[in-house]
Amino acid sequence: MDAIYSLFFVCYAAGFLLVAFLWRWYLLPIGAGLLLLLWWTIRGVFNEDSPGVIIAAPMVGLAFLGVLAGLLAALIVLSTRKFARRWASPMVILPATFFTVPVFVFGLFFWQQANLKAHRAPPSASCLTRLHPVVLGGTALTLPLAPAFSVGQGREYDPSYPLDVNEKAREFCAKTSAGPIKITNLTARLTPDYTRHLTVRRSAFCASVKPYGWWHDLCRREHDDNPPSDYPREVSFYVLGEYNSRKMHAFSSDELERLKVDGLTAEELGRGVRRFGDGHYSYFTRRDVPGYLARCYATGPMKTDLACVAGYRLTSRIGIIYEFLTPADTFAEKSASFDQRARQVFDSLK
Structure with a gap:
């Protein structure tokens, strides 16, 4: 290990000495060209996929830092020649620059890392x-700090608090510590995507069993588990008139009022479910849920499944929108189950 550190020091010192004595203005472009060459080399080294990068990258990086420090030292020497002061002597400037530049650069790096760590705490x-x-x-609702939740207080994007982001979660905690806060929307992503799956599993919320029916689906269910989950993949609740759901979700709880079903072909599926088709999309209504509309399209290898988004007014002031995936031939039964589970998410937070 000492040999490696010595090698790194030699790389830095060599880079410094190559340009630190270019005490003519017309020679400085040589140092600048060497700096650009090393920068190009650094980019090439970091694009390599080899174990040797672990050693090569610091070597080239320190050589680059040495050239940068040497070029700075040469500039200072050239700029201070007219001053007849002891501090302007090259004997002072060169050692000072040699040690000060890496201290400053690495100090800045560690300060940035400390800030980043605090930011992600x-x-x-x-x-x-x-x-x-x-x-x-x-x-009135009481929310656990679940990574599935995203809370918003605005009409569109901001301010919002996705609770799987530590910084936003801390801000949300600070706001609610003084008492209840008014929110305009709440989204629960009960099936995290593959990129977030492990992060959610390792969160403090998933570390121990919680008294929520949807906890198992969020924290324990695998993507390929059978039978599939009865919970929607994502469910959102929002205040009518205070949140632009059509822009944020391309759907709203009042979608049935906007859809002109009179010109569409209707089909009775049983259990009070009607299907309307217009080609790409299929629309479904439920007699037992006033204002209910599901918009679906065929998906899956054989186009036998339906990817749907459904919505309606949960109360006079709150709308609900949720996404789910169901086999096309069991939509009547499955849609009722998904709707019940979506309501349970809301009821579990009261």
Whole structure:
């Protein structure tokens, strides 16, 4: 290990000495050209997929830093020649620059890393364990700090608090610590995508069993588990008139009022479910849920499944939208199950 550190020091010193004595203005482009060459080399080294990169990358990087420090030293020497001061002597400038530049660069690096670590720090233990009071459309809810939730207070994107982002989770904790806050929308992603699956599993919320019916689906269910989950993949609740669901979700709880079903072919599926087709999309209504509309399209290898988004008014002030996947031939039964589970998510937070 000492030999490696010595090699790194030699790379830095060699880069420094190559240009530190270019004490003519017309020679400085040589140092600048060498700096650009090393920068190009660094980019090439980091694009390599080889174990040798572990050693080569620091070597080239330190040589680049040495050339940068040497070029800076040469510039200072040339700029201070007219000053007849002891501090302007090359005997002072060269050692000072040789040691100051790496101290400054590495100090800046570690300061940045410390800030980044603080930025990504998880919420406090009390924040993770307590329930957070919010008010959605006049309904009081208490939210756990679940990575599935995203809370919003605006009409569109901001301000929003995706609770799987530590910084946003800490901000949300700080806001709710003083009492209930008013929110305009709440989204629960109960089936995390593959890129977030392990992160969700390792979260503090999933570390121990929680008294929510949807906890198992979020924290324990695998993507290929059978039977498939009865919970929607994503469910959103929002305050009518205070959140632009059509822009944010390309759907709304009042979609049935906008759809002109009179000109579409209707088909009775039983259980009070009607299907309307217009080609690419199929639309479904339920007699037992006033205002219910599901918009679906065929998916899967054989186009036998339906990917759907459904919505309606949950209360006079709150709309609900949720996404689910179901076999086309069992839509009547499955849609009722998904709707019940979506409502249970809301009821579990009261």
